[in-house]
Amino acid sequence: MLLIHGSAGGTALTGTLFERGERSPTFSGAPNEEAPYVWVCDEFYEVESGGTVQRIDGRELHVAFESPMPRGFDTREQAVAAAKDHIRTQFARVGVDPEEVEFEVEKRPSLAR
Numbered sequence: 001m002l003l004i005h006g007s008a009g010g011t012a013l014t015g016t017l018f019e020r021g022e023r024s025p026t027f028s029g030a031p032n033e034e035a036p037y038v039w040v041c042d043e044f045y046e047v048e049s050g051g052t053v054q055r056i057d058g059r060e061l062h063v064a065f066e067s068p069m070p071r072g073f074d075t076r077e078q079a080v081a082a083a084k085d086h087i088r089t090q091f092a093r094v095g096v097d098p099e100e101v102e103f104e105v106e107k108r109p110s111l112a113r
């Protein structure tokens with residue numbers, strides 16, 4: 001399992017990449033359990049009111065979260081590239097330049113099936 005962590009604008013977002021042979025999510029909407037790599041991460045966007053107040057890039061925003069949308073991939077390289085793109089997109093949705101996102105990838109112990 002890899003934790004892919006992106007940070008920018010004074011905040012961060014981390015998602016999980018389940019690798020071949022690991023127990024991936026089994027909730028409704030999860031990709032086929034046969035997918036070798038499964039990415040799961042929050043999605044969020046700015047709203048005018050409600051949501052959760054977050055301080056991002058020096059300003060207070062109201063942020064609403066969507067249910068995670070797991071995605072399956074055939075290769076680790078595809079999955080990591082898509083994960084980084086997903087995180088950049090989340091930052092862009094709240095007004096942070098996606099090119100400013102810095103990434104860390106952390107290997108965690110496996111959750112064997």
